[in-house]
Amino acid sequence: MIPLTVIGGFLGAGKTTLVNHLLSSAHKRWGVLVNDFGAINVDAALIAAQDGQTMALTNGCVCCSLGDDLGDALATIAMRQPEHVIVEASGVSDPWKIAQLALIEPGFLLEPLVVLVDTPALLAQLGDRWVGDTVARQLAFAEIIVLNKCDQASAATRAAVRARMQDLRPEAVLLEATGAVLAEATLSFTPASRPAVSRFYAEAVGHHFPTYALPAEIAFDRDRLRAVLGDLPRSVLRIKGVCQLGADAKPVLLQYAAERWAFTPAPAGLPSGLVVIGTPELPPQSELADQFAAAALD
Amino acid sequence: MSDKPQVTVFAARRIVTLDPSLPIATHVAVRDGRVLATGGAELVAQFGGRLDDRFAGKVLVPGFVEGHGHATDGLMWRAPYVGFFPRTAPNGQPAGGFKSIAEVVAHLRQVEISMTDPDQPLVAWGFDPIYFDGPRMTVADLDQISATRMVVVAHVSGHILNVNTKVLDKAGFSPDSNLDGLVRDGHGRLTGELQGPAVMGRANRATGDGGLLRALDVPGLRDYGRIAQRVGVTTSTDLANALTPDNVAALRAATNEADFPIRLVPAMRAREYSLDDGLARIAELKTMSTDKLRFGLVKLVVDGSIQGFTARLRWPGYHNGAPNGLWYVAPGELEGIVTAYHGAGHHLHIHTNGDEASELATEMVGRAIAAHPRRDHRHTLQHCQMADSGIFRRMQTFGMCVNLFANHIFYWGEQHAALTMGPSRVRHLDACATALACGVPLAIHSDTPVTPVDPRFTMWCAVNRLSSAGRVLGEHERITPLQALHAVTLGAAYTLKLDHLLGSIEVGKFADFAVLEDDPLTVDPVTIKDIPVVATVMGGQVFTAS
Ligand SMILES: [Zn+2]
Numbered sequence: 001m002i003p004l005t006v007i008g009g010f011l012g013a014g015k016t017t018l019v020n021h022l023l024s025s026a027h028k029r030w031g032v033l034v035n036d037f038g039a040i041n042v043d044a045a046l047i048a049a050q051d052g053q054t055m056a057l058t059n060g061c062v063c064c065s066l067g068d069d070l071g072d073a074l075a076t077i078a079m080r081q082p083e084h085v086i087v088e089a090s091g092v093s094d095p096w097k098i099a100q101l102a103l104i105e106p107g108f109l110l111e112p113l114v115v116l117v118d119t120p121a122l123l124a125q126l127g128d129r130w131v132g133d134t135v136a137r138q139l140a141f142a143e144i145i146v147l148n149k150c151d152q153a154s155a156a157t158r159a160a161v162r163a164r165m166q167d168l169r170p171e172a173v174l175l176e177a178t179g180a181v182l183a184e185a186t187l188s189f190t191p192a193s194r195p196a197v198s199r200f201y202a203e204a205v206g207h208h209f210p211t212y213a214l215p216a217e218i219a220f221d222r223d224r225l226r227a228v229l230g231d232l233p234r235s236v237l238r239i240k241g242v243c244q245l246g247a248d249a250k251p252v253l254l255q256y257a258a259e260r261w262a263f264t265p266a267p268a269g270l271p272s273g274l275v276v277i278g279t280p281e282l283p284p285q286s287e288l289a290d291q292f293a294a295a296a297l298d
Numbered sequence: 299m300s301d302k303p304q305v306t307v308f309a310a311r312r313i314v315t316l317d318p319s320l321p322i323a324t325h326v327a328v329r330d331g332r333v334l335a336t337g338g339a340e341l342v343a344q345f346g347g348r349l350d351d352r353f354a355g356k357v358l359v360p361g362f363v364e365g366h367g368h369a370t371d372g373l374m375w376r377a378p379y380v381g382f383f384p385r386t387a388p389n390g391q392p393a394g395g396f397k398s399i400a401e402v403v404a405h406l407r408q409v410e411i412s413m414t415d416p417d418q419p420l421v422a423w424g425f426d427p428i429y430f431d432g433p434r435m436t437v438a439d440l441d442q443i444s445a446t447r448m449v450v451v452a453h454v455s456g457h458i459l460n461v462n463t464k465v466l467d468k469a470g471f472s473p474d475s476n477l478d479g480l481v482r483d484g485h486g487r488l489t490g491e492l493q494g495p496a497v498m499g500r501a502n503r504a505t506g507d508g509g510l511l512r513a514l515d516v517p518g519l520r521d522y523g524r525i526a527q528r529v530g531v532t533t534s535t536d537l538a539n540a541l542t543p544d545n546v547a548a549l550r551a552a553t554n555e556a557d558f559p560i561r562l563v564p565a566m567r568a569r570e571y572s573l574d575d576g577l578a579r580i581a582e583l584k585t586m587s588t589d590k591l592r593f594g595l596v597k598l599v600v601d602g603s604i605q606g607f608t609a610r611l612r613w614p615g616y617h618n619g620a621p622n623g624l625w626y627v628a629p630g631e632l633e634g635i636v637t638a639y640h641g642a643g644h645h646l647h648i649h650t651n652g653d654e655a656s657e658l659a660t661e662m663v664g665r666a667i668a669a670h671p672r673r674d675h676r677h678t679l680q681h682c683q684m685a686d687s688g689i690f691r692r693m694q695t696f697g698m699c700v701n702l703f704a705n706h707i708f709y710w711g712e713q714h715a716a717l718t719m720g721p722s723r724v725r726h727l728d729a730c731a732t733a734l735a736c737g738v739p740l741a742i743h744s745d746t747p748v749t750p751v752d753p754r755f756t757m758w759c760a761v762n763r764l765s766s767a768g769r770v771l772g773e774h775e776r777i778t779p780l781q782a783l784h785a786v787t788l789g790a791a792y793t794l795k796l797d798h799l800l801g802s803i804e805v806g807k808f809a810d811f812a813v814l815e816d817d818p819l820t821v822d823p824v825t826i827k828d829i830p831v832v833a834t835v836m837g838g839q840v841f842t843a844s
Binding site for chain 1: 470471472474475476477478485486495496497499500502503572621622624625626627628629630631654658
């Protein structure tokens, strides 16, 4: 399964800059879906091939235009076998709507929803008659909020922005950044699960999402599992893993994010069991395990 | 004498010219496809013309101009139409008019039986369940049509699809999934109703688009020409076309055919291009116009639709509390785009449905004019359905035009009253009278295939403002039959910068007429939509309506 990270944020928040960084200083083969192909600005020497809507780089990265249908674009980019896919949401879209759709894309695993903000401009944007609601809505389901351009914001502004974020989306991890420079590990929930590029990168990770595994050896009752999923607290950010639904013997992959979930046919080779990722307020493992156990098929 | 151009004098019971120097005539002389003279029987002698009296008992009005239609209407008919209201197919046959889910299902079962390739999806369009009582269509209904073939029923609103189990499976929508846009029943299972572009796009991909998103081809354009001609149209926009070289080749091939019955005015969809490429493309296109194919319009889209809850509304927002729509283009970007096209001398047609979108677009045109003062730009807001007098006054100040979606009053007026705009704002849904009172040049439209192209019906809506439930929505916004006729002829032509060539019956203009059985200015106004269209004349050439 290919990890997939959706990056949102209003125009000017630094999404394209971030994408340019990733592509030009890649430590792995990124596959990037962007809205505006023309805005991508990598060194010409790095471009191995370019045809219409796809650009392949000498470092193994590939960049495609997002187009009208996420699934189409993901199918195109999956053929290039990237190690991790980044989807840059348009500056006026709701990135959570895009992230949800990734829950049902076979072969992709949804990583944290990262939303960038233009820190010096944010308070004015939130108060703007035309764009205030758009900016707030983009943040509503963010899991990592990157306060970008912090070098251009006073300490007082940064504090005020942090306070607004606490109101708008207390569940999110806040990171400060300058020039949209982020540790690559920020784009994944589970940075430790694969070899760190360097010690510095690993140590630079400023966020921490409590994670634990739930056994799912048993088959779930469809209605009771739905009730459990529908009742989870907001501190549960993700549940992903293979389980069995109803009397149907075929294993399915469950991906849950923010009160939305999807079941897709389980890829071969994944052991059964669910991984839960949440905020520091995540309920204890035993409590969630009991809830899921109660949804087991009799 | 043999090479002297032929003059034909058409005689009619009455000719409504919209020419202020002779508003009503009985004869019109035509030469070289243009109006040579208007007047009475004396024209035959004065101009040495041949009298053509086949329309002697009929009424001629200027050929209708559909200021906001989509030629993709001509493609729709390759798929079955399952709408509540009957429509006329390109071949003149009636279609649709299904009054229950059971009737729709029964019809599609017949269609399914006639299909030979088992892998070909069955895609129907025009479904309109808002007029049905009782439960909504479900996956069980569509599974009755086929369990093995993909079945898709597209709603006429454009914002909802119903699909069968086969499509849910192919699209990867497990019946136990819970995502925005997937409607679930009381048991939490998917009903097969898909709402919004994200999940609809996925289903369309599963079916291979099912044909509803095909590229316009010459046969499709011919079919659109037939549909439009039959209701008296002699000029229609195709108000959003990528205008790729392939698109342009199809448009040229179709409109060059001697019997192609309408003039087409396509608008270039700006979002298909980067700003620089779009500016270059529209400049190039403008050099390629012919008498029957006119380039020059640039289409921008600012928000979505009111009934799809994707329009941008000002306070107090949607009447039912639904969240506001999202901008299709950021306000700051819109300013840049409007300023660039305006600055380069181009002509914008800007889709705005919600009042906030209309307000924003007006503001941005105002800023563009401040940066690049230019008269007679005729930038036009398309739909502009919720604008009030404040917005219209500013539009007038900036020299803008409007093309209001009058057909909405009938088709969705009750929905707007109940859900989207509420009982007060619905009074100025498509506020034709206010636009005119504020001095904003007015056109009215169908947005075909969203609602059927038929300027008689569009006039009827603007004159009577009757909803589908038969009540008047906003009596003070009703306009007179003459104002409505103007809005579907000269008024629409003005928004296209074609009013010097067509839209009225005046010397020098194209000989483009709609031939009607009766006079829309004198019949009982509630019967305007029922006046039979006998024929059209385009460039002096007669096309019968039957
Ligand atoms: Zn339209």
